[in-house]
Amino acid sequence: MTPPPHPRRERRSPEIPDTEAADPERLYVITGGPDGTERAPLDLVTMIVAREPASPTVPPEQAAIVRLCRAPLSVAEISAYLSLPFSVVTALLTELLATELVESRAPIVRAALPDRSLLEAVMHGLQKL
Amino acid sequence: MVRDEIPPKDQESAVARVLVIPVLLTAAVTVGTASLVTESARIPLICYGVAATVVVAWYARALHRRAAAARAVHEGYARRIARLERRLTEQDEATVRLGKELMPVAVHRLRQGESPAEVMRAVVDGDERYRGLPDAQRSLLLSVLDLADDEDAMRESAQRAFVNIARRVQAIVHQQASELRAMEEAHGRNPEVFDDLLRIDHGTALIGRLADSITVLGKARPSRQWPKPVPLFSVLRGAMSRILEYQRVDLHSIAKVAVVGTAVEPLIHACAELLDNATRYSPPQTRVHVTAVEVQTGIAIEIEDGGVSLSEEARRRAERMLAQAQLGLGLKDLGDTPRLGMAVVGRLCQMHNLQVSLRQSAYGGVRAVLIVPHDIITTGPAPGIAHGIGAAALPRAADDLPTKDVLRPANRKPRPVTGPRRTVPLPAGMDDDVPVVTEWTENGLPQRRSRGRAPLGSHNLGAARYGAGSSSSEWQGGSSDVGHRGDTRGPTAAGGPAAGSVNGHASAGPDRLNGNETGRVRGPDHGDGTAAGTTGPVPPGAGSMTGAGFQAPDGRPGPGIWLEAFTKAVNGTPHEPSTGTPSTGTGEVAGQPGDQGDSDDTWGKGDLK
Numbered sequence: 001m002t003p004p005p006h007p008r009r010e011r012r013s014p015e016i017p018d019t020e021a022a023d024p025e026r027l028y029v030i031t032g033g034p035d036g037t038e039r040a041p042l043d044l045v046t047m048i049v050a051r052e053p054a055s056p057t058v059p060p061e062q063a064a065i066v067r068l069c070r071a072p073l074s075v076a077e078i079s080a081y082l083s084l085p086f087s088v089v090t091a092l093l094t095e096l097l098a099t100e101l102v103e104s105r106a107p108i109v110r111a112a113l114p115d116r117s118l119l120e121a122v123m124h125g126l127q128k129l
Numbered sequence: 130m131v132r133d134e135i136p137p138k139d140q141e142s143a144v145a146r147v148l149v150i151p152v153l154l155t156a157a158v159t160v161g162t163a164s165l166v167t168e169s170a171r172i173p174l175i176c177y178g179v180a181a182t183v184v185v186a187w188y189a190r191a192l193h194r195r196a197a198a199a200r201a202v203h204e205g206y207a208r209r210i211a212r213l214e215r216r217l218t219e220q221d222e223a224t225v226r227l228g229k230e231l232m233p234v235a236v237h238r239l240r241q242g243e244s245p246a247e248v249m250r251a252v253v254d255g256d257e258r259y260r261g262l263p264d265a266q267r268s269l270l271l272s273v274l275d276l277a278d279d280e281d282a283m284r285e286s287a288q289r290a291f292v293n294i295a296r297r298v299q300a301i302v303h304q305q306a307s308e309l310r311a312m313e314e315a316h317g318r319n320p321e322v323f324d325d326l327l328r329i330d331h332g333t334a335l336i337g338r339l340a341d342s343i344t345v346l347g348k349a350r351p352s353r354q355w356p357k358p359v360p361l362f363s364v365l366r367g368a369m370s371r372i373l374e375y376q377r378v379d380l381h382s383i384a385k386v387a388v389v390g391t392a393v394e395p396l397i398h399a400c401a402e403l404l405d406n407a408t409r410y411s412p413p414q415t416r417v418h419v420t421a422v423e424v425q426t427g428i429a430i431e432i433e434d435g436g437v438s439l440s441e442e443a444r445r446r447a448e449r450m451l452a453q454a455q456l457g458l459g460l461k462d463l464g465d466t467p468r469l470g471m472a473v474v475g476r477l478c479q480m481h482n483l484q485v486s487l488r489q490s491a492y493g494g495v496r497a498v499l500i501v502p503h504d505i506i507t508t509g510p511a512p513g514i515a516h517g518i519g520a521a522a523l524p525r526a527a528d529d530l531p532t533k534d535v536l537r538p539a540n541r542k543p544r545p546v547t548g549p550r551r552t553v554p555l556p557a558g559m560d561d562d563v564p565v566v567t568e569w570t571e572n573g574l575p576q577r578r579s580r581g582r583a584p585l586g587s588h589n590l591g592a593a594r595y596g597a598g599s600s601s602s603e604w605q606g607g608s609s610d611v612g613h614r615g616d617t618r619g620p621t622a623a624g625g626p627a628a629g630s631v632n633g634h635a636s637a638g639p640d641r642l643n644g645n646e647t648g649r650v651r652g653p654d655h656g657d658g659t660a661a662g663t664t665g666p667v668p669p670g671a672g673s674m675t676g677a678g679f680q681a682p683d684g685r686p687g688p689g690i691w692l693e694a695f696t697k698a699v700n701g702t703p704h705e706p707s708t709g710t711p712s713t714g715t716g717e718v719a720g721q722p723g724d725q726g727d728s729d730d731t732w733g734k735g736d737l738k
Contacts, residue, residue: 024363087318
């Protein structure tokens with residue numbers, strides 16, 4: 001079972017040395033390890049907002065998240081800004097949520113929105129008035 | 130032990146003494162007997178007496194002569210013995226000199242890299258004391274030197290072989306690490322795969338450290354090079370990432386300095402070995418505390434564990450290991466069960482002028498203090514303090530960036546309002562809480578800051594204000610992207626190469642969502658913010674400057690627009706083209722340069738401190 005080649009990886013490959021040259025630390029140090037990390041149920045579109053400013057003892061990535069999230073920001077955006085994979089960001093956010101430095105806000109579920117046909121029906125009904 | 134020679138006069142008198150007593154005695158007996166005996170017997174008696182006296186005298190003289198001869202022979206022997214003994218002593222001295230002076234000097238010079246023949250020339254022929262060295266000793270010395278030379282060459286080639294293999298392992302490990310990094314990013318959204326990748330990544334890092342240790346002990350330079358200064362925090366976390374139980378390490382109050390590129394790898398390695406020692410020899414539930422403070426001579430990195438105390442004997446052994454390694458330690462000194470750690474640390478300290486000492490910790494464990502000298506510390510700007518931020522927060526290369534004008538985010542048509550309209554203008558107090566987009570990254574990403582903490586739920590307002598201009602363009606990707614030169618649909622068709630690059634970034638579309646190379650947010654370059662803010666955007670249709678900005682509290686865009694755009698981008702829903710609504714400005718608020726100048730505490734900059 002060979003996974004299909006990932007197009008993004010091919011695109012990234014010339015940049016790898018550059019990225020490598022910039023960070024001596026590996027991702028597992030940032031997340032605190034792959035073992036036993038319960039991830040909060042976060043989605044790419046979950047909105048994150050900071051509750052209070054980070055204290056100096058907070059690790060830099062988490063502090064950066066707190067600073068970024070002074071205005072609400074989605075997990076995907078945080079991931080992009082920090083150049084960290086989604087799983088790393090969720091692990092960091094899980095810790096932040098546990099220490100109550102940030103809070104998450106579930107995105108508006110699409111299914112919960114009224115159906116388009118319903119809206120159109122309403123619109124037509126209104127137009128007929 | 131030369132015997133005293135008897136002086137000749139005494140010898141003569143001794144001869145006379147020896148002769149006189151028996152002769153006189155015999156003569157006296159003869160005379161006495163002749164006076165007693167009768168006349169007739171007197172003549173023969175005297176004759177016999179004289180004869181006896183003569184015989185005695187002759188014997189006495191002969192005796193004496195033989196004694197003298199014996200003495201002479203004796204003396205000859207004594208002289209010979211003395212001469213032989215003197216030569217023996219000289220020989221001893223020569224041997225001692227050869228062993229204790231000549232040989233060490235020669236071997237030392239050999240170790241300095243001279244060939245045996247050169248050493249012979251310099252040591253033996255060049256020194257007048259040794260110039261007359263016998264041929265035998267000369268050849269002995271030469272053969273010893275040859276042997277030592279051969280052995281050196283053999284050890285060196287063995288070491289080179291070790292280092293060579295270690296280098297190959299390192300190359301594979303580095304390759305694998307970068308591939309793993311790419312995989313981690315590719316599978317970042319799948320937590321299970323991601324965790325497995327992290328585990329493999331960790332194991333790879335451990336292999337890499339072992340290979341690095343062999344390289345260091347082989348007296349080779351570390352293979353990894355860091356072109357730019359790296360913050361100490363990252364260095365220490367890099368060290369953490371190379372040990373088994375990195376979760377037990379706590380970093381406290383790390384001095385905000387950076388390490389120059391050439392010293393990064395050795396420092397990471399030395400710290401990794403010390404951390405490994407600390408975690409290995411302390412109970413698994415205890416933590417290892419690391420601090421780095423500035424001291425007079427540089428930076429002191431303290432690694433303290435709560436393990437068993439190092440006994441005085443063990444401490445001495447460890448320090449001896451360190452000292453030995455600093456003097457130069459070969460692979461042969463490591464023994465059967467190599468304890469590489471201290472040897473590696475000592476070697477690295479010697480190579481890079483670090484100082485290390487092991488003391489008893491206040492917690493009862495061991496406290497290792499590593500003093501990093503000033504000359505490998507820089508306080509200049511380093512690329513970020515931590516991982517992703519460091520990689521992303523600075524301009525990758527300031528000179529190849531497009532100019533600021535090109536960088537201005539594209540003008541944008543407002544999207545149809547989908548949420549409830551806000552009819553009441555914002556209260557003044559809330560205005561301040563709305564994040565203001567003051568800067569744009571080179572990729573066209575907005576960089577926000579808010580003057581205060583945004584209350585929960587206010588994001589819709591804020592998002593509506595700048596959302597149409599900034600984030601929606603980002604997340605909608607090419608479908609809604611608008612070239613700032615008036616090109617409404619095709620991002621790549623925007624005029625000018627620089628504009629093309631901007632759009633090219635922005636048009637990556639939904640697949641950017643989990644990519645990590647998005648969001649290369651430019652950090653400290655705050656001059657851009659003001660420059661960009663002063664120029665108005667160009668609406669696609671009109672081609673005239675509106676310059677209005679979207680700060681004016683007209684309340685046109687409703688909440689939820691940004692979120693919808695985002696959701697669409699995530700789900701890949703094609704964006705319906707907006708319906709001819711006149712464009713609002715997308716640029717920043719003009720005319721706030723002072724505000725932008727001094728209050729820019731954006732996270733990118735903050736990290737640099």
